[in-house]
Amino acid sequence: MGPKSKELRDRFEESVLVSTHGSCSPVIATGNGIYVWDVDGYRYVDMSSQVGISSLGQRHPIVMKDIIEYYSESEDQRDGKLTACIGSDFIHPLMVELAEELKRITPGNFPKKVGFKAGGGEAIDSCVKFLKKISPGRPFFLSFVGAFHGRVGSALQLTCSKYVQKDGYERSGYFIKAPFNTDFDYLRSLIGCEFRGDQINAVFLELIQGEGGIVPADSIWLAELMEICKEYDIAVVDDEIQAGLGRTGKMWACEHYGVIPDILVTSKALGFGSAIAAFVVDANLINENITKGWDSETSYAPPDACLKALATIRAIEKENLVANAEKMGEILSRRLKVFECLYPQYYKARGIGLMCGLEFSLNGRPDIRTRDEFIRQALNEGLPFMGAGRGKPEKNPTVRFMPPLCINAEQLNDVMDRVEKIIFNIMS
Numbered sequence: 191m192g193p194k195s196k197e198l199r200d201r202f203e204e205s206v207l208v209s210t211h212g213s214c215s216p217v218i219a220t221g222n223g224i225y226v227w228d229v230d231g232y233r234y235v236d237m238s239s240q241v242g243i244s245s246l247g248q249r250h251p252i253v254m255k256d257i258i259e260y261y262s263e264s265e266d267q268r269d270g271k272l273t274a275c276i277g278s279d280f281i282h283p284l285m286v287e288l289a290e291e292l293k294r295i296t297p298g299n300f301p302k303k304v305g306f307k308a309g310g311g312e313a314i315d316s317c318v319k320f321l322k323k324i325s326p327g328r329p330f331f332l333s334f335v336g337a338f339h340g341r342v343g344s345a346l347q348l349t350c351s352k353y354v355q356k357d358g359y360e361r362s363g364y365f366i367k368a369p370f371n372t373d374f375d376y377l378r379s380l381i382g383c384e385f386r387g388d389q390i391n392a393v394f395l396e397l398i399q400g401e402g403g404i405v406p407a408d409s410i411w412l413a414e415l416m417e418i419c420k421e422y423d424i425a426v427v428d429d430e431i432q433a434g435l436g437r438t439g440k441m442w443a444c445e446h447y448g449v450i451p452d453i454l455v456t457s458k459a460l461g462f463g464s465a466i467a468a469f470v471v472d473a474n475l476i477n478e479n480i481t482k483g484w485d486s487e488t489s490y491a492p493p494d495a496c497l498k499a500l501a502t503i504r505a506i507e508k509e510n511l512v513a514n515a516e517k518m519g520e521i522l523s524r525r526l527k528v529f530e531c532l533y534p535q536y537y538k539a540r541g542i543g544l545m546c547g548l549e550f551s552l553n554g555r556p557d558i559r560t561r562d563e564f565i566r567q568a569l570n571e572g573l574p575f576m577g578a579g580r581g582k583p584e585k586n587p588t589v590r591f592m593p594p595l596c597i598n599a600e601q602l603n604d605v606m607d608r609v610e611k612i613i614f615n616i617m618s
Contacts, residue, residue, distance in 0.1 A: 192228065192231075194217070194228075198217045202217075216228040216569070220248075222247075223248060223594070224593060225247075233572055236248070236593065236594060237592065239459075242459050244462075244594060245458075245459035246462060247597075252508065253502060256500075257494075257497065257498070271493070282491075284496035285306070287496070288468075289306075292468055295503065296454050297442060297450045300472055300474060301472075302471060302472060304468050304470050304471070305469045305485065306468050307466075307489075308465045309457060310339075310345075310431035311339065312345070312467060313469045314339045314345035315342055315345045317392075317427055317453055318344035318347075318348075320480070325391050329389065330391060331348065331390075332381070333350060333366075333367060335369050335370055336350065336399045336405060338401030338402060347364075347365040351399075352401070366380065366385070368380055370395075371408040381418055382422075392424060393415065393424055393427065395415075395426075395427070395428065397430075397444050397449070400432040403549065403588040404546060416449060425453065426449065427453045428444045428454045428455065430444070430455060432458055432545075435506060436543075436595050437459070438545050439512065439513075439542060439543030439544070442454065452471070453469055453471050454469070454470045456470075460499045461495050461499055462498035466492070466495035466499055514595060515543045515595045516543055518543075518598075519541075519543035519545075519546070521599060521602055525603075525609075526541075527539050533617060535553055545592055546590075547578060547588040549579075549587050550588070551587055564589065565577070573605060
């Protein structure tokens with residue numbers, strides 16, 4: 191860590207109330223494409239895409255062009271673009287355009303409506319509120335061990351990846367947890383024995399658990415879950431906050447499984463760094479209980495965030511970044527699998543597209559010492575990695591491999607050559 195980084199980190203610790211920053215994470219100041227530079231001038235490859243918010247990399251030309259054009263000065267005062275608008279009370283064109291685009295690109299051939307929030311957790315919370323309103327006789331909600339749906343309100347009740355995220359927070363008995371990817375009998379006994387099926391309002395799930403360790407849903411297990419939901423008319427809420435918008439080699443992770451959710455939630459990559467989230471609802475669910483004023487927020491689809499979101503969707507489609515994520519994901523997965531094949535007792539690779547993880551273990555138990563050594567050496571190679579996994583944050587055995595969707599084969603192979611060198615050095 192350079193002197194400017196150390197000085198800024200000390201000031202940060204003195205003034206900012208936050209608890210998730212790693213002690214060795216770089217203090218980044220500038221960026222371009224897949225690269226970021228810290229305040230001391232050292233270059234890094236953004237191997238986590240900032241947990242998904244910079245999926246297009248930094249300063250993507252399509253998004254930057256739209257931002258510059260939008261905010262360029264106009265001699266006509268009436269042509270000056272909005273810089274602020276409370277979208278819950280005033281309509282502006284970009285909000286309408288974004289809602290229409292999200293309806294177009296999300297799965298399901300049925301009428302849809304879109305709600306906006308400032309962040310993914312708030313959007314999940316609003317989904318719970320919406321579902322309670324339309325089905326007041328169904329008080330229970332099901333999520334899964336390892337899930338992360340947010341840190342606020344009902345989203346935190348649904349979250350079950352690390353106790354520290356909700357330690358000291360009052361739990362509600364209306365939010366049920368079940369094992370992810372295992373135990374069909376438990377699902378059947380839970381829904382139909384412990385609870386009447388018509389008491390369960392909705393199932394919330396990540397098709398690829400992110401914070402829980404980059405764990406894709408098992409297709410057979412998921413098919414059984416979807417059958418239960420169909421049998422008891424349980425709504426399906428697909429949390430695509432981290433996995434959506436091309437990350438997995440499909441526009442949405444649910445497309446890998448043929449699942450068409452009743453509600454789809456997106457955020458992170460949508461805003462290109464601005465705070466925005468959206469939940470896209472099957473309009474057939476809406477009934478007389480959804481009245482004006484049922485949900486609102488001051489930061490409801492602000493113009494700048496909508497502008498970036500529209501440009502993000504256009505960039506993904508124009509540059510075929512979904513196909514690129516699929517192609518680069520094949521390279522990434524193949525190279526990660528090499529470590530699993532060479533050292534099966536130490537490494538486990540998993541993921542889809544450019545949402546992959548490498549789990550560090552020793553005979554089935556988390557190997558945190560090796561993981562920490564890998565992260566330390568990788569940072570020295572200009573590769574800042576982030577951990578993931580269930581339980582204590584300092585005990586998470588998985589490292590995320592989630593580079594920007596615009597990474598090319600030469601760049602990715604260069605990264606993996608460095609990763610290979612580190613792994614072989616550790617194992618020697």
